[in-house]
Amino acid sequence: VCILVLSWRAYITDFLRVMDMETIKQYEEFIMPISKGMDPFVVESAEGATIKDTEGRTYIDCFSGLSVINVGHRNPHVIEAIKKQLEKHLHCCSYVYYLQTVGELAEKLAEITPEGLKKSFFSNSGAEAVEGAMKLARKYTGKKEFISLTYSFHGRTFGALTLTGQKKYKNKMGPFLTGVTYADAPYCFRCKYRLEYPECDLECARSLERIIGTTSSGDVAGMFIEPVLGEGGIIHPPDGEYFRIIHEILKENDSLFIVDEVQTGFGRCGRMFASEIWDLKPDIMPLAKGIAGGLPLGAFIAKEEIADAFESGDHLSTFGGNPVSCAAALGNIKALKEDGLIENSKKIGEFFKNELLELKEKYPVVGDVRGKGLMIGVELAEQHTKKPLVDLADKVKNKMREDGILIGKGGYYNCTLRFQPPLVITKEQVECAISSLDKSLKKYT
Numbered sequence: 001v002c003i004l005v006l007s008w009r010a011y012i013t014d015f016l017r018v019m020d021m022e023t024i025k026q027y028e029e030f031i032m033p034i035s036k037g038m039d040p041f042v043v044e045s046a047e048g049a050t051i052k053d054t055e056g057r058t059y060i061d062c063f064s065g066l067s068v069i070n071v072g073h074r075n076p077h078v079i080e081a082i083k084k085q086l087e088k089h090l091h092c093c094s095y096v097y098y099l100q101t102v103g104e105l106a107e108k109l110a111e112i113t114p115e116g117l118k119k120s121f122f123s124n125s126g127a128e129a130v131e132g133a134m135k136l137a138r139k140y141t142g143k144k145e146f147i148s149l150t151y152s153f154h155g156r157t158f159g160a161l162t163l164t165g166q167k168k169y170k171n172k173m174g175p176f177l178t179g180v181t182y183a184d185a186p187y188c189f190r191c192k193y194r195l196e197y198p199e200c201d202l203e204c205a206r207s208l209e210r211i212i213g214t215t216s217s218g219d220v221a222g223m224f225i226e227p228v229l230g231e232g233g234i235i236h237p238p239d240g241e242y243f244r245i246i247h248e249i250l251k252e253n254d255s256l257f258i259v260d261e262v263q264t265g266f267g268r269c270g271r272m273f274a275s276e277i278w279d280l281k282p283d284i285m286p287l288a289k290g291i292a293g294g295l296p297l298g299a300f301i302a303k304e305e306i307a308d309a310f311e312s313g314d315h316l317s318t319f320g321g322n323p324v325s326c327a328a329a330l331g332n333i334k335a336l337k338e339d340g341l342i343e344n345s346k347k348i349g350e351f352f353k354n355e356l357l358e359l360k361e362k363y364p365v366v367g368d369v370r371g372k373g374l375m376i377g378v379e380l381a382e383q384h385t386k387k388p389l390v391d392l393a394d395k396v397k398n399k400m401r402e403d404g405i406l407i408g409k410g411g412y413y414n415c416t417l418r419f420q421p422p423l424v425i426t427k428e429q430v431e432c433a434i435s436s437l438d439k440s441l442k443k444y445t
């Protein structure tokens with residue numbers, strides 16, 4: 001009997017393994033329940049702009065592991081750089097001993113980021129980069145308060161979460177930091193003032209002066225701003241004066257201009273950094289996500305005189321600037337430059353957006369199409385009433401996955417479909433995604 005039971009158990013276990021229900025069950029039993037709503041398959045492997053599951057299905061990846069794999073899954077430049085580093089050392093602590101890859105990456109970042117940015121600190125994630133930037137801004141200015149945008153997202157640690165301008169991420173976890181106020185996001189589709197560009201005269205930017213005057217005590221260390229608000233629903237201002245007005249007001253208040261390029265950096269928006277689109281000159285810039293081809297790494301880079309406000313011991317991270325991640329980041333920058341990926345992001349991004357705009361003409365449920373490069377959002381909302389169509393967004397995302405296309409979904413109203421594929425995606429793969437979206441919209445509307 002015992003042998004029979006054991007062999008039956010072994011048979012069941014093998015069967016679960018083939019379906020890989022075992023992994024899903026392990027998640028349910030042993031991982032904290034933050035993963036509800038995950039795409040229901042287990043990843044076996046990933047290459048370029050495709051992901052394969054354990055049942056042998058191949059998907060076109062239009063979300064890049066939350067907008068990280070900009071250079072494509074398992075990019076050869078990244079793999080080669082990692083392998084070389086693995087032969088040398090994995091960890092000695094980048095802030096205890098001098099490490100070659102760390103120095104080299106810091107110099108490279110100073111070369112490729114907007115003019116004036118020079119000295120970096122390496123962390124492990126975007127949220128940590130934002131926290132570090134907050135500390136540096138306070139230390140340099142001697143001021144305590146911050147401004148950020150409504151609809152913004154800056155990470156899940158307490159400082160970064162305080163800056164975040166969306167309740168859903170804070171969900172009863174306060175109290176948060178004091179001294180943070182929120183300025184108007186350039187959300188044209190849902191303009192707070194019910195105006196249209198250019199007649200609006202960018203009231204959302206100009207209102208910053210009033211917001212500082214009425215909601216701060218005048219002790220503003222800096223303002224955090226995403227050039228394109230990713231988690232807010234791929235929101236960005238028109239190509240014009242928005243950021244110039246904001247930066248001017250900050251300068252008048254002796255407050256720093258801190259441009260969070262965690263999500264928009266490393267080719268995502270058709271330029272190395274989205275700052276280039278609007279010719280931004282940040283004082284500090286947090287980075288992460290697409291920085292290291294899929295390995296965990298964050299950084300904040302600052303102007304030299306600002307960076308030098310930090311004294312020995314003011315900031316540190318045991319794993320921050322791990323040499324394997326830094327080597328991967330060097331391979332990542334090489335791939336972006338040598339393989340023409342930034343040009344691809346711009347060119348394929350334009351093609352993608354134009355195709356999506358055609359769907360907007362065809363379906364009244366496509367409220368807005370916006371974005372830069374390969375960071376594109378499609379807000380599903382009734383065009384006239386702007387009513388968010390959350391159920392439709394869920395159905396469309398699921399149907400597209402059944403067709404073999406993986407996309408993201410989010411935004412403040414949770415009805416924005418997010419197209420943020422690896423920058424190696426081809427025109428043919430984009431056409432497959434468009435055709436699937438077209439079919440899904442036809443089916444459900």
Ligand SMILES: Cc1ncc(COP(=O)(O)O)c(C=O)c1O
Pocket residue numbers: 125126127128130153154155156226230231260261262263288289
């Ligand atoms: C603009 C921005 N800043 C910060 C973060 C936080 O990054 P991480 O999840 O690596 O902590 C994110 C993550 O989505 C982001 O989009």
